[in-house]
Amino acid sequence: MSEENLTEIISGYFKDSNLKLVDLVFRGEKKNKILEVYIDSENGVSIDDITKANAGISEIMDDFQQKNNLNDFSKLIVSSPGVDNNFKFSWQIKKHIGRELIGITNQDIEITGKILEISENGEIVLEKLLNKNKKETEIIKINFSDLKESKIKLKF
DSSP, X not given: OOHHHHHHHHHHHTTTSSOEEEEEEEESOGGGOEEEEEEEOTTOOOHHHHHHHHHHHHHHHXXXXXXXXXXXXXXXXXXXXXXXXXXXXXXXXXXXXXXXXXXXXXXXXXXXXXXXXXXXXOEEEEEEEEETTTTEEEEEEEEGGGEEEEEEOOOO
């Protein structure tokens, strides 16, 4: 089964949901392949969302594999991507407004700043702190498509 077919099948499960498929990852050996399904929404993902999605996707995949006499994977893991992973879609950033974004542009320039807003077309407005003592800031606008990496800066 191709990744494209798998993506189409699993995406169909979410068509009437606020949850969306973010990524699929196959790992493991031939007889012990694991399919990891990462889901997210603009409002975040709860444990209940993951549990329900796991049961639903498992049922769909078991049925599909049985009907097509396939055994492409032996284990399914459904999870949210987590804040330490790069964003795949601009809509994932909305729930992080007010937090600090770290990004690498397509030209390999690092940018950081507090997320002020993100538009429907993917423009991110950041507030960059220039001088901590004087609390000087600069507003940066960048399109999500201009970032090859982007994630939330974790505070410890």
